[in-house]
Amino acid sequence: MRPARRSATQAAMPPIISVSNLSKTYSSGFQALRNVNLQIRRGEIFALLGPNGAGKTTLIGIICGIVRPSAGTVSADGHDIVRDFRAARAKIGLVPQELTTDAFETVWATVSFSRGLFGKAPNPAHIEKTLKTLSLWDKKDSRIMTLSGGMKRRVLIAKALSHEPQILFLDEPSAGVDVALRQDMWRLVRTLRDSGVTVILTTHYIEEAEEMADRVGVISRGEIILVEEKSELMRKLGRKQLTLQLQAPLDRLPPTLDAFRLELARGGTELVYTYDTRGERTGITALLRDLAAAGIRFKDLQTSQSSLEDIFVGLLRERA
């Protein structure tokens, strides 16, 4: 299904996770979440971005039943996570941020244990398929303590998938993971999404969100400050830059160009023009005309678009 069409279908369905007025204050007095409202659509990949201490892990912890909420409600697939915790938790798989595994267990035993813990009947075929998908099959009889960090991360993912969850939380999945495994995980996440699993990931790697997410949420100081379709976010908040390489360096810009708010870069050999993609007119035509009128010639030009990271940093600066 094409992303736009999929997004419209997801938006029309009831949310698979609904967070209402959720707050969390720890016994130390630290308020980790402030009146959070969030709805996750069925079958989407949702990236939750935020700096350290923003409340990402606390939010995930509450939804998964690890942290107690101070106020508010959360439902997973229509089941309240407190009153109807069995049905709610049975839908959810969690891959934690830390590499917390049973050192002395074998891969097969620990993944089978997870499936049993979630009340599912043994299904060696499913465990085998999961281990093969995660390239763990040849390690199935190895003790976890003998595995590398990347392999342990795969084991955690296998454990989370052992009971065939409808919702998968990946808390910083790429932390300490090499490029190959990251690519493998991205492939796996897309496969899961295509099979109907809703994936919520928190990440420090903006490129991960940019690469995979359908929607992006930004959390800062315990508050959700933005939830947006990734493509829409980049369209709305994305800025483009036009860089002109000058034939002769400039000491200063002529006053006739003040309206364009140009920047002189690289010792006066480059002119940088930043424009908003949302504007009806970019102003490039007028700029080029005025440059010619001012006698400023250039030998080359290039454009670049702001990344999700630039947008993210910009949003946090605005809030600071």
Next chain:
Amino acid sequence: MNIRAVRAIYGFEMARTWRTLLQSIVAPVISTSLYFVVFGAAIGSRISTVENVPYGAFIVPGLVMLSLLTQSIANASFGIYFPRFSGTIYEILSAPVSPFEIVLGYVGAAATKSIVLGAIILLTASLFVPLRIEHPVWMALFLVLTAATFSLFGFIIGLWADGFEKLQLVPLLVVTPLTFLGGSFYSVDMLPPAWRTVTLFNPVLYLVSGFRWSFFGQADVSVGASVAMTLAFLGGCLALVTWMFRTGYRLKS
């Protein structure tokens, strides 16, 4: 009820026993055998009988109880403490499992291990001294009840402890002294009257006494008092563990 989850936790804990067979089974059996050598053979040879029971046989219920208490606490406290220490507790807390099912899995496994150990120690003891059990059903009842109660107590210690030192604190500084002073190796009638009164405040006395009664038909305190004390301790532990889960004590922030 999530029976499969209970089975998974129980199986996981039992698998740990087989992995650590030397520590779990063999070590307690060896140390109990040493008690027999020291108390039964060396000292026991100078004490003919206690309440008409040969001293070697007299100490068997106390020795079994000593192992039962210490191993129940050790197994259950480590069982729940280690996932907390390593962080793997996240999986238990995020699973569709009720507190009762969690307790059943961990405490059930710890109690099973202790009962198996108690049975092995009894078998070992029978190699050293002739043993008779007058009330086998009561003996089994005391064995199971004590193992379950102290496994639950160990589970509470495992939740309470925030370091390996605390994990050892209660077993070493409280339970072992109480067991030694609870008539494991003597009858309270052998004590001066003042100490006899003090000993009556030791809950372990009631466990050892009841267990010994099931073997020889003789007890320091009435069987009813032994059962009542065990059930009271079990009730106290259940109330405490319920409060711990209700408040998320040391489990959920």
